[in-house]
Amino acid sequence: DTEVTQTPKHLVMGMTNKKSLKCEQHMGHRAMYWYKQKAKKPPELMFVYSYEKLSINESVPSRFSPECPNSSLLNLHLHALQPEDSALYLCASSQRGVQETQYFGPGTRLLVL
C-alpha cells in the first residue's frame, strides 16, 4: 500500500474559523511533510516531521500549527487564516529522508473567505 490519504478534499472556511487538515499513511514511513501549492506555482515546503519530531519549519506563520500524534498521522491546524492562504495543501511521506521517494496525497483544496 503506497497510499497517502488526506481529508477533507475541499474546505471552505471563514477568517475566524478553526479547522484541521488530516493526513495518514500506513507505509511505516518516518518522515512526513506539509506543502502549500498556489496556482501555477511549484509546491513549497511548510513543515517536516522526522520520527514524530518537527525538524523543519519554513518560517510558516503561527496561524498554521502542525501536529504529529503518531508515526502514521499528520495534522495541520488552521486558525485565523487570511484569504491569501487559499491554496492546495499537500501531504507527503518518505521512509526517512530526502534521498528516498516522497509519496504524496491528493491534497486538500482550501478556500478562505
Added chain:
Amino acid sequence: ILNVEQSPQSLHVQEGDSTNFTCSFPSSNFYALHWYRWETAKSPEALFVMTLNGDEKKKGRISATLNTKEGYSYLYIKGSQPEDSATYLCAFNTGGGNKLTFGTGTQLKVEL
C-alpha cells in the same frame, strides 16, 4: 535562495513523438534530485530519485539522466502517449536536510 529551473514551461507533441525536458539546479553541495509526474486532480507520482553524477534511470518509456557537476537533469519520454499528458516536476535537495525545492514544472500535452 535555491533556484530550480525547468524548461520548456509547456510542450505539445503528437502521439508517438519522443520528447525531453530539462531541470537546472545549483551544482554546489548537491544531494538528491527527484522527478515527479502530476496529472490534474491526482497526487504527484514519483518517477525517479537520483543521487549520483552520471546516474541514468529508466521506467518503461521514461528515462532520466543526471549531471551534478554542471547542474542539470534531463527527462526523456520515448513514443509519447496521451496518458503521458501531465506536469513533470523536478525537485532538488542540497546539503542533506529534508527540504526539497521544486521547479515550476513542464506541462506536457500529447495529442492524437
